[in-house]
Amino acid sequence: MSEGKSNPYNIFDPFNDSFSPFRTSNDGNYPFFHNNHPQQQHLLEATQDHSSAPLNSTFRAFLDGSMDYNTLSRAFDMSCCSSSEVISTDDSRKGASILSKNNNQSTPKNSSSALSSSSEEMATVGSEDKDKGKIIQDEQSTGCHEDQGREEKSKNGDKSKKKEKRPRQPRFAFLTKSEIDNLEDGYRWRKYGQKAVKNSAFPRSYYRCTSQGCMVKKRVERSFQDPSIVVTTYEGQHNHHSPATLRASNFAGMLMPPNLRSTCLMEPPYFQQELLAQLLQMENNRPDDPMSKLYQNLDPGLQFRLP
């Protein structure tokens, strides 16, 4: 997200039953928190030249198990164009929001993405208050190369060496209401950089997965507009299991409502499935009064309050 760059997403306004474009920027101005008014948290949906139907069917396939996680990722890339964004609330369990970026490109890719939000993260995030997390599948990823390594890079020498232009991996961003910046997601990360973000009082931190050969990166920043919101952007796909899967599952299992515990005992992607399932349910319920349904469905037991 570079400043001034237009990110012509479409968001669905349940009140007007229409889509409208909006922009996101690194100032943390995300539409769903627009004006900080719950009634103005727009329900985001797959839109534009792609109706929501194909995407939803993709979701369904994913949810009923006939499609695996990576396939889903690819499906997103292709069905939502090369620059798609999927946002779901962590209310996600309740409030569905999917949005896709307007983009003319529709280059098929073999890329996949990492939804590395674990149940542990969900639980941690909710430690303060009812958390609000969102997932954004991001980026104008035009392809996927495993060649993400920059080993060839040398600071001073080899400037003549022309570097292969590396297409960016698809990204997923989680927006989470938390006072903790670096949310536990079950994977181990090494911080490799921090930068001040223009128009934001909060720096952006860059992390890389410490697992050997795993090129997944994540960025963590705080929304300037709503400092209580942490934006965690994942890029790439883990080529290994979460080292903390068991720990995370156990932890989440203690906090999760019974109806979700079984889900939490699964690998994070499957937990994600459960979230998506509820997300999808919400989407199906939308017709009459989407927002009322959205909030009605907010089961207090799903808010991961800590004692």
Next chain:
DNA sequence: CGTTTTTGACCTGCGC
């Protein structure tokens, strides 16, 4: 002592 974080410098892409 190995690992992680900090931080200034460097690289790269993009808009003007």
Next chain:
DNA sequence: GCGCAGGTCAAAAACG
């Protein structure tokens, strides 16, 4: 071409 901003590197410091 220049300047700006995002992203990354890597040495030093901090940490466990």
